[in-house]
Amino acid sequence: MDSSQNTPVSTKAPDGNTDAPDRVEINPVATDDEIRQRLTEILQTTSWFGEPKVTVQKGIVRLNGTTENDESRQWAGDLAKNTEGVVAVVNQIEVAPTKVWNFDPAYQELNDLVRGFVQLLPLIVVAVVVVFISWILAKLTIYALRRRLLAGSGSQLLREVSARAGGIFVMLVGFYLVLRLAGLTQLALTLVGGTGLIGLVLGIAFRDITENFLASLFLSLQQPFREGDLIEVASATGYVQRLTSRTTVLMTLDGNQLQVPNSTIFKSTIRNFTSNPNRRDDFIVGIGYEDSIPFAQEVALKVLADHPAVLSEPEPLVLVENLGPSTVNLRVYFWLDGGKHSWLKVKSSVIRLVKRAFQDSEISLPDEAREVTFPQGVPVRMVEREGTAEPAGPALAERAGEPEAVATKAEAGLQSEAGEIQEQARRSWTPGKNLLTPSSSGDTS
Template sequence: MPSIAPDGKPESPGKVEVQPVAKDNEIRKRIADILITTSWFGEPRVAVQEGIVFLKGTTENDEFKQWAGDLAKNTEGVVAVVNQIEVAPATIWDFDPTFQELNDLARGFVRLLPMIVVALIVITISWILARLTVYLLRRGLLARSLSHLLREVMARTGGMLVMLAGLYLVLRIAGLTQLALTVVGGTGLIGLVLGIAFREITENFLASLFLSLQQPFREGDLVEVAGVTGYVQRLTSRTTVLMTLDGNQVQVPNSTVFKSTIRNFTSNPNRRDDFIVGIGYDDSIPFAQEVALKVLAEHPAVLSEPEPLVLVESLGPSTVNLRVYFWLDGGQHSWLKVKSSVIRLVKRAFQDSGISLPDEAREVTFPHGVPVRMIEDEGAVESATAKPTAEPETVATKAEASLQSEAEEIKEQARRSWTPGENLLTLSSSTDDS
């Protein structure tokens, strides 16, 4: 039988011997039998005269025609070869190659059946082990104060690694070691590609994991992050939801929260506040400091430790500016209300002590003189000369309401509001409270 090279081309025939002595009819019969046996030629005809071989017939390509010529040339006793075989491509409706390919595929599938059965068994066992791993990790992580999202991610990651190990084993059994290594390496590559394609989503998701792990704040804490001040409602897989002091719900992306500076006013409830008050140059600075310190010492919302301070800030155009520092418990009192109360009481104490409160903005110039008009009505005179009502000595006025913190009211508004997403801080908050 003729042989075919790996590239599909027929290999050149070797030396053909005709024993004992080559005759024309023997040469013709020998070459014709070989051509018919190959089934590469249609109606092959061989004629030999005086050692000259004439080849006729049809074939599918030039390689087969060349092979027939080489066959005749290498036959013993051949003087010359006249190759008249015509190259006629096979018709497109020739299904023999297709049937042959299907036959080869069927045989290959039958040979692979044992390997396929083993692969299915390994994949099934890997799937069962992966599910068991996820279950055991979930149960094992319940004892730790982790958020639900973090526990779920860790459990599913363990199951995915077990499933990946099973897939690697199947590929090794199939003899596809290189493909197995490619799959293992490609898993990280796919993760990298997805991370680049969904960069913002990936950043927010990873930031939520780190925030759940580090827990820089708890549910209900008053924080300032990315320029937004509010009470923490919940931490979702994408955003941190805050209820601002004016009752608005703000969602800050977790990636922004993780990369920003977080000010937690609840972790340490004590807070220091300050304001500036200006006195005249003719007034005694130590005396003004003593008056302000007395107000701070007698105020019920101002803490004695750390002690309040009254320091000289600067020398203005018409005033000596004093900065008043004081501490308060932000968990019990509102610093806005306490600051308002302290400023009002310091101003009244300065006035009662004869300390002037000048301001260049109060200076008025009358370039054309001061107009004077006589008032004849006694009621009008009494009204014009009446002194304003004295300021109250109470710590909190009706306008300031109580000095109590409004945190509970804002938290109640937050509980009544609709907030999207699962709260990842619920577990950590409940664990700490217990």
């Protein structure tokens, strides 16, 4: 055979758009055997026909065999018709019905997958090596940022976030290199550009979580309070147990654990009672109009001066608050050391002792005046009692007396309850990792 052997033949199954060659040349003078041999080789090479058989007699070609579709049958007939030396074609190729359990396409697809995997195996090995090296470098970056570069930062959360951000950046660079090696340049650029877009979308979708996290970061940097401080925020008062990435955990004065979102704390007014242990408290007491105001002020000041829990500096005050319907109201101001004493107990003690001192000094403590109107009038009839009223018994007189002790049994001493409350906090289960510095100052209660 000559140049006909170099004629290209399609190796893809016809799909209705593939045309048979216009001419198949064998020799200037082709014999029946040459035509049969050439056509048989072509039909067998395509693998589209089952048991193909070609017979040629005086230029008339007869085709036999089976195929899976009409396109292949038509293609074989056109191939024989366009072959040089063919006078006529009798196409007896049968179209076999498709098998229900035909696994040949699956085997072919699996074979293509295996072949593709083998071809990509060197690239996969390189990609795995690059990712592994990137992972090691990310770990080293996190260690360096956490232990070396940011060791002087006061915020533990800032160190952790910065270190992990550096590690994530190194890993992204590694993935970018892998995509470039794989020839996926556009995908690599999309990954770089989509990282910021994904961050924006996640920030919007998880706005509350993001707000709490950022508030945690700012609170850990500024640290308006420390672990163990007594604070009042968002209508809640308690001892700070810890600051987590989402909430601030308080142990209230009632012994209840309270978790306040950090965004609420960051936007609210914070009263820190521990930052300055000295605390001022006050109360109002009313005396009669017939009593001397300066004398009552001196009596109250003496009680404050003699009280062991009341500080002399800043000095206590007794000021006239207002004139009530039946009393002259005095407001008593005093300072105490909240790190040593409970302001609730000290206030109770001071009120009790001032009341006792006023009674001993015969300063009246009138009740609030009340005016009752009877539109129809009230009949009044005087009744004479026989005999004289009996004096109050000793038990009643004893109950009417006021103890001179600074703290009564009911007040259970004047010491602060901070230690007991914090001991309860230590025994309780507290969620989250603490981001605060422990408090070194005295506790207040």
